Amino acid sequence: MINDLLVARDFSTSSDRALHAAFAWARPIGSTVHLLAIQVTNDNPFEPAEQRSGPLERLREQLKDRTHSDMAQSGYDPGSVSVKHDVQRGEAAGPAIVRYAERAEIDLIMMGTTGRRGVRRAMLGSVAEEVVRTAPCPVCTVRATDEGKPPTVPERVVIPVDFSAPSRPALAYGLHLAQQVNADATIVHAIEEPSAPLIYGIEVGEKTKSSGSEALKDRVHRALNEWVEQATADLGNPPSCDVQVHTSAPAAAIREVASSPSDVVVMATEGRTGMERMVLGSVAESVLRQAVGPVITARSFAEVL
Known part of the structure; x- marks a missing residue:
């Protein structure tokens, strides 16, 4: 049922928790984990386009290095889970994540949410909410917490x-x-x-x-x-x-x-x-x-x- 699992990475705490959850779930299920980083091209419209965009292959290698480092720190064997890395450019992260999910026929998108209190709209996060509303497949949201223990397989x-x-x-x-x-x-x-x-x-x-x-x-x-x-x-x-x-x-x-x-x-x-x-x-x-x-x-x- 969940052959391909997508994690959108922005290297925030909430994104890290989604990554840990994806690895924990993928091992017993046998899923392939797709790790996707989005290079948003309009973060600063006053900068020249060439300064806002770097070579995607270099970004992909940086994503791989960071993933291996995160897995090692969390005690995961990199060889225990099938992982694919990709980097996409887009004017906004949400639509880029949805497009990738459609193209790669993703079965489940796993995303971190901000987990902040007080501001109602910030408790989920605008990107996560947009993906939940528009994704072609189920979306699993994982809240960022102060807990140091990483997410595990559901009990x-x-x-x-x-x-x-x-x-x-x-x-x-x-x-x-x-x-x-x-x-x-x-x-x-x-x-x-x-x-x-x-x-x-x-x-x-x-x-x-x-x-x-x-x-x-x-x-x-x-x-x-x-x-x-x-x-x-x-x-x-x-x-x-x-x-x-x-x-x-x-x-x-x-x-x-x-x-x-x-x-x-x-x-x-x-x-x-x-x-x-x-x-x-x-x-x-x-x-x-x-x-x-x-x-x-x-x-x-x-x-x-």
Whole structure:
């Protein structure tokens, strides 16, 4: 499922964490890691073009040297992972990363996010957000933290299901990933009281306060188990699955379940709210900006299964 994994490198702390995560994931999966550096040509429009651009081959060699140094410092054997290096020029980093992913038929883009607090737009980073919105494949964002420990292979894959059409292929993708990395899977749904009559089969006129009842939780729990059974029907050795039903807001429930840096969240960027927030739904946006561990999102997982 993840044969080619792309890491966009700008040698920041967040980029380094994405690199470490890529190597950790690539070894058990057997993926080839593509390391891409983008030479942005319009950083300073007042400089002559020849001063803003150097030979790409020299930059590629510098990227290789830096990668080997980073791997050695982190204890990785450079020969244990298949690595390709490339350098591209572009007027902006985001579109250049997306073009490379399309051309190289990348299966997963792994990017670091800024992890800064206080400034809402800076918590994800403009380049990462642009790639998440426009990439042709799933994108895994890895937050920069003060923790010195590098990211590891996921121990648990958390898969939110809101019973929308996009969440079904996201569930299948997450279960396949859990199988590949030998991780457990947790499927989580948050009951939203105002939405209960529309989603859970409650007749109009029933008291919406029943959305928190044990009967409704049982009904949702059974529905989730049916989805899991259908998604694992073709898996020879399906992962261990835990199904949870919460009564809090969706983003809060997801963050509560995925509370460890070794938890990875897999979710579609579009849910029941459709195109309300352009391509990036409000729940996905909140999880991307605040999740502790990696988050894998895609506009449609159905296109990559």
